[in-house]
Amino acid sequence: MTRSVIEFFDTSTRPTTAMREAMSAAVVGDDVYGTDPTVRELEERAAELLGMPAALFTPSGTMANLIALRVHARSGHAVVADADTHLLRAETGGIAAVGGLMPTPVAAPGGILDVDAVEAALQPGDDHVPPVGLVWLENTHNRAGGTITDVATTGRLAAVCRQAQVPLHVDGARLLHAALELDVDPAALTDGADSVMLAFSKGLGAPVGSVVAGDEQFVTRARRVRKMLGGGMRQAGVIAAAALVALDDGYSHLADDHRRARQLAQRLAQVPGVVATPDPPPTNMVFVDVAGTGRSARGLADALATAGFSVSTPAATTLRFVLHRDVSDDDVDTVARELATAVAPPRG
Ligand SMILES: Cc1ncc(COP(=O)(O)O)c(C=O)c1O
Incomplete structure (x- = not known):
């Protein structure tokens, strides 16, 4: 099928024939009860790819990010992030409206967080300032032009977060682009982070869906938040099947x-x-x-x-x-x- 308009958006990919076939053949259950085998398989495969113990399938990257905010941070906490993140520029203010959280922007030249600036923002303040509940890293960085945070910088960020006992979330909507370009295992780019989001519906070409991954306790809590947000999907294996084809295709x-x-x-x-x-x-x-x-x-x-x-x-x-x-x-x-x-x- 020829396209009359070429869309320079990586969210515009149409599902491949193999994806459509897998969708129609998908074995499904009720994922709200955790009984959809196709979703379970996708979550296990994604967790392994991302170097995390567990993962949760979500309808969108925005919801996956919102879930991470809600699980890690309490209302009134601050989130340390680059001001140009997708979170702060293009997620409809969910951080404030749903999270009750306050952004604390820090320097990030070219979309790469300045680790010293993050460390300074993590210093405990007095009663005038909110406690920091989460640090946010976007890799690759969309508005900075698809820039990459490398393994060493991620490791330094994780170390300052660990020192301050503040969790680190990676918005890795396009993490595989970074891993490919750096020629590293994607898990190297989540090492020391507490959670990561990966989108299937961008460069990987699936029509719908993302995952948010972390440890078992994180994912248990994430599952409940997803339900609260209305993201509990029933026979979701139908869409997970297309994402599995995307994983089978690899990302080279x-x-x-x-x-x-x-x-x-x-x-x-x-x-x-x-x-x-x-x-x-x-x-x-x-x-x-x-x-x-x-x-x-x-x-x-x-x-x-x-x-x-x-x-x-x-x-x-x-x-x-x-x-x-x-x-x-x-x-x-x-x-x-x-x-x-x-x-x-x-x-x-
Ligand atoms: C870096 C980044 N994070 C999150 C999202 C949100 O993903 P979704 O459109 O699936 O909600 C996007 C979307 O383009 C993005 O570029």
Whole structure:
């Protein structure tokens, strides 16, 4: 089936034929009672992949993150996080509305938490400040351009959290992109963390679902919070089956997305006034600043939409392209050409 619009969002992947077949053949039970064998299998496989004792399947990454907030922290606690995390920028304020928690932003150049700043934020304060209930690490970092927090930095963060007896959560919606690029086991990027979220519905290509993983006690509590949030799903094996196919496929194919992201950044950088940041892109996201073109990001995105390409505009002069399995080399070439045409239409 051909697509009329190429969407540069890694959430836009359509389920593969193998996923659709697995969904229709899935053996199911009632997952609210823990009797859906397909969900159980997915949770076990995901826990093993992430180096955690247990995992819980959730309808979305947002819910998985919300569950981690509720399990780790009490209302009135502070959450130490980079201000540009998906949690603080794009999860509808659930941290405040559902968690009753206060964000404490700390420095994170390029999306990488400054460990000294985190350590300073963890120092006990007097009655004027809320106690810190959780530290938040997003890896890869979405708004910073898919940047990677490496194993050493994760380890240092885990050490300062342990010292302060404050849990560490990893929003690893795209953790496998980081693991692939660093050529490390994904578990190395959760070592010392208390919980981690992984999304199946982004680069891995499944239609729905994430997991939140941690120790047995964490997952027992997480299961109850998921129910409270309305995320208890019944014959959820139907969707877990597609996520299992994604795990069976492995994630080495993400390397193609990373390669295409670098290729796209190179092509776009040849357009006068367009600058890729960071350059080269570390994983599957390409952010370009178009200020030098004299055009707004919205205007250029509209021009690309007319040519059949959908991209986002995270800031007034920024375009964001996210690569995934449904974007080809040809699409990369064509969208770069279309942007060049939009910036400088041929005369006559
Ligand atoms: C880093 C990060 N965390 C969490 C989420 C939320 O995932 P979902 O869209 O499944 O709720 C996203 C979504 O793009 C994300 O990029």
